[in-house]
Amino acid sequence: MADTVSSGLDRVLARVRRLPGAQHWRRCVVPACALGVCALLLLVLQHLSQTVDYRSVVVQLCHLSAPEWAGALGATAVSYVALVGRDAVGLRYVGATVPRIPLWVGATVGSALGNVTGFGALTGGAVRCRVYGVAGVTPVQVGQMTVFTSVTLALALALMTAAGMLASAGTLSGMIGLAPGTLRMIGAAVLAGFAVLIVACRATPTRVQLTQRFSLTFTVPARRDLIAQLALAVADVVAASVALWTLLPHGGAHVGFGQFLTVYAAAMLLGLIGHTPGGVGVFEAAMVCVLGASVPTPQMLAALLAYRAIYFGVPLVLSAGVLAAFEGRAQQAARASALAQRGAKSVSQLAPLFLAICTFVVGSMLVISGATPAFSKRIAILQTVLPLWVMESSQMLASLFGVLLLFVARGLLRRLDAAWWLALMIAALNLGLSLAKGLAFVETGVLCVLIVLLIATRERFNRHSSLFAERFTPGWLASVGMVIALAVWIFLFAFRDVEYSHHLWWQFAFDERAPRALRATLGASLFAAALACWQLLRPAAGRFEKPAEGDLIEAAGVVRAQERSDAVLAMMGDKSFLFSESRNAFLMYAKRGRTWAALHDPVGPRSEWPALIQRFVALAHAHGGRAAFYQVRADALPLYLDAGLTLMKLGEEAHIALPAFELKGSHRAHLRYALKRGERDGFSIEVIEAARVPDALPVLREISDAWLASRVAREKSFSVAAFTASYLAAQSVMLLRQHGEPLAFVTFMTTDLNTEATVGVMRHLPGASPYAMEYLFTQLALHLKSAGFGSLSLGVAPLSGMRPTPLASPWHRGAALAWRFGGWFYNFRGLRGFKDKFQPRWEPRYLAASGSMSVFLTLADLSRLAGGARS
Incomplete structure (x- = not known):
């Protein structure tokens, strides 16, 4: 009976996978769910913050003392030491050893990136594969280690929550909605289960096969590894909770540390289940909901914000320093040992992933900063040195540049040189904008760190491709949408006491912070929506594909049957073919960015040229590209004019009359x-x-x-x-x-x-x-x-042959100057x-291309094509 049900389920799943668009819908389900979770969390935060105003939270943040910040930093350091120990035990579990420096780098940098992105198994795993791979650890072992540490962290949180159910059942009762007696019974059962689990483990790892059909196996850890991992995970969670505890008012005197630790572990477990980046939203909602009666909500929110900055932001900045140091070491690798060379090169190759995350975070910071009010004292200072229009435009431009950074981050992930240049220019421009909109010194410091990172990792961004050549994934667009939604919510929260009126849009004054933030938030939202819609609705860019063997054979037959010898360039195999309906003629072409470039005139009977040219122009335009015919002859120019193309002389071809x-x-x-x-x-x-x-x-x-x-x-x-x-x-x-x-x-x-x-x-x-x-x-x-x-x-x-004449075009005049003075x-x-x-x-040779000013972009793409670039 079980086999029948299982085989029937397999057939149903197979049919679902074969449904039209099933792959597309699978790609969209996760982003849609993420947006739904984000909307739900914002609704919960809106409900929890009804009695809180933005200014009170900012005041509480400003009143945090230096010892409180130092205590949180110290606890964070202890937590990351425990994380290193967890990685060491995890490596022992998979039978691998790693030297001390790669272990510390892999554990701390991987955890920092995983905490920020919320995909620790992916981003943190990628870091560990690079770093630990230097010591011979395979990706499979890293994956097994990641699963082991993740599962044991969840078990440690469950263990701490179960212990809290016995000690603080009354506190958790309001959070979970169960009676204290029921919670105590559940806690006791969970603790008993842990005892059985530890007793069942042997002194050595044991492989267990779950099912015969799918050969699913896993390795039960040795008893000492499980106990060590659980102990280190508990130490990690306790240290992290101390980082937040020290930021609460008067050292958290309103709530005992035992109760606080129980709530922290349960909230962290809920955040882990919700799988948001660092549990953001879920964790905060749980902490405010349970401790709201003991700790004033403004103080709780201020402590949570400071905790996020310390536990998540500081390790990310320090990891940036580590990456920059290894990047410099990689450039001097010739003077280092072989292991150090491999380590420096491996860590520095993480630059695209790291810079993409940092750039996305900085872009989010700029968008959210535009939705919040600047400090009144700083505005008063700016009022004496800057005109109003500078401040107004600075806040708007900073928000728009922040949105652009959210999209540029994907280009950095793909190692595009255009994305690197754009990110550097945006960060440099925002240095001035951040100061002009409200003397945002912290924001300026973060931008300086990003600029230093970009400069230090320049060599890693060497792919010559269009920034928007490929479509953005639904997941990336959903992430941008969540940033915009959060910025809108923060704007509504910060200016809750301002009564909305249509006149707000047209109020311009130094002390009118709400209208300025309103315009910046709307501008950022519209700009993000426009970029997202353009990405979703624009035609597919198309991809270059090498010709099939059969097409090469057919093209060779056409080439041999006609007299133009330069058509043999088709046999290089680096160009695609567009055949006529009779397949007696063809165009050879390649693609770079938005330029679809055909080389020379069509090859084959001249009677089939007009249709081929029209088809190629239509093909390029159907994909949102520019059609170009490179080095065409003078006798075919009327065909290209009829196709609506612009003509431009490129040079002259030398023919020796052999007779x-x-x-x-x-x-x-x-x-x-x-x-x-x-x-x-x-x-x-x-x-x-x-x-x-x-x-x-x-x-x-x-x-x-x-x-x-x-x-x-x-x-x-x-x-x-x-x-x-x-x-x-x-x-x-x-x-x-x-x-x-x-x-x-x-x-x-x-x-x-x-x-x-x-x-x-x-x-x-x-x-x-x-x-x-x-x-x-x-x-x-x-x-x-x-x-x-x-x-x-x-x-x-x-x-x-480019000679300047009184009626020559700007291109012709510029080319004549290049011919005359471009010898350098x-x-x-x-x-x-x-x-x-x-x-x-x-004999003259010409370029026939779509558009007018875009012809110069076409020339740049043609230069890259000749250099071997394809896209």
Whole structure:
């Protein structure tokens, strides 16, 4: 019977998983539940704070003494020492050992991040995998250790709550809603269960298999490990509770420590079950609800806020210092030991995760700060030095920048360089805004810490991609929504005594703090909603996908059947294909950011070009992108104009008319000299046909690698020929030897029609004669002429032929200036001068792209495409 029910349940679950959109709905359920829990918590806090005003809480915070702050800091330090001990016991449980420094770093930094985010098993586990992995601890062992410590923490909280049920049943009765006698019975039963559990454990770990069907097994810890872990967890909780206890009025004289500890453990257990970040909301509601009769609510809320700042904020800041120190150590790793090198590198690689969390927290701080009133005394000081419009705009801009940081944090998590630059600029701008809106010194200090962290970890953000190229996950948008909801609630709480009126929106004065906060909160909410809606409603950006093997074969057939030899670049395999309906023609394209870039004109029968061009433009626009056709020829420009694209000249392509190419005459003297000099230097050439290229690849690769290393460069792509085995196999090679030793080579692309050839990959060894490439190209032209080819393309000279005219466009004028004075950045004239030696015919090449000003963004994306970037 049980097997029948189980198999039926499996079939039902399988059908649910196959339902359309089931995966999408699963991704949305957790964020929706989180938003629901957030709304419920805010309603509870609204009910609990009915008799409290914002100013009384702030006053209580300001009245906390230095000894109280110091006591809370000391208790926090003891708690984190216990956390280190818990990790040590957990590592012993999984049979692993870690040196002292990685143990302290992994335990403290992992716990700090896990406490702030509320996903300790994920963020804290990621930290421990990095740090403990240096000592050979596997991710599986870290996962087992995390489960062990998490379960034992819950058991310790249950143990402390059970003990409290016996000692303080009356206090817990109001919190749980059960009679004191019932609570005592439950507590006694739980304690008896713990005794049985400890007795049942053996002296050594024991593996237990739960079910035969699913082979679910777990390891029962040794008795000493369980007792040690429970004792350390109790010490951790007691120390954390002392951190809050010392912040209560008069050392918590209104409530005994035993009762307080019981309530604290139960509230922490509820927060653990609620799984909010650090139990926020659930923990506070439980503490206020139970202790509200013993401790005045304003004092309780002030103590809770200070506790959050000390127990959660201070470790996060100290962890930031640890991360910055390891980042600096990683940059000096050459002088450290092998273990220290691995440790520094491993910890510093946590920078994206850490900076993303810190940036999100700072963004939340800015949004919430904009919803709260500034101190009157500080406003009075600013009133004497700043005009009103500066203060008004500062609070609004700071809130908007805070919202932007909430979204930028995801880009930092993905290691995007654009996100790093934007986060740095926003943090730097907010330094002035935080002071101008109300002399927010704490806020300024936090921003300074973020700036230092960003600068220290710059090398970790090296991905060149658009910040908003990928959609934000529902979970991230839900997190942003919770921050905005909290800011709105805090605004309503802070200005509860201000009667709402439509006139508030238009009141501008130094002492009008409510209207200023109202406008800033509304602006932040609308800005966040606009960004979220844009993310949800914008079309899918699309992804670059390498062509399938079958598409490459079909494209090769089309390329061989036509005369344009530069179409062989399709065989590099780094571009996607868009085929015509007949599949007799295609476009090769790649994607970078919002730019969908097709290389050259379509390949195949010209009659199919117009439809292909229109389809490609529609495809790019359907994904919210910009269509671009790179290096198109002049005779096809009407097709691109008909498609509504903007034209821009890029440069000129050099074509040698091979039937007329000869070495006679004064204008060929330099070529004749290159040949004679080459013969004197022992040059000789060898033509390697496509069939023999695979055998010559090792020799060619050695030359190519040496050439790349001498220029500290990497392979290009898209419009620039690259050294790949599959691409070289589709063309022939001319190899240059000096005294029999390979010195340089050039590949040349041809089609079956043998009417046109195009130069492909060109490489030479460092230190080669300056006449080597000139000799090689001259011999190539002579060889192709004798083979009956009509033309040899030497490639495009960028910005060539860009001459300023009275009616020239701004781009044309700028390109002409770059051609004239840009030699420091790129040798434009030198490249043109080398090709001019062969007296070529110069043909213009153009860019056809969507938009007008966005064309410049397209050019930037095309540059990245040539450098190998894809998105």
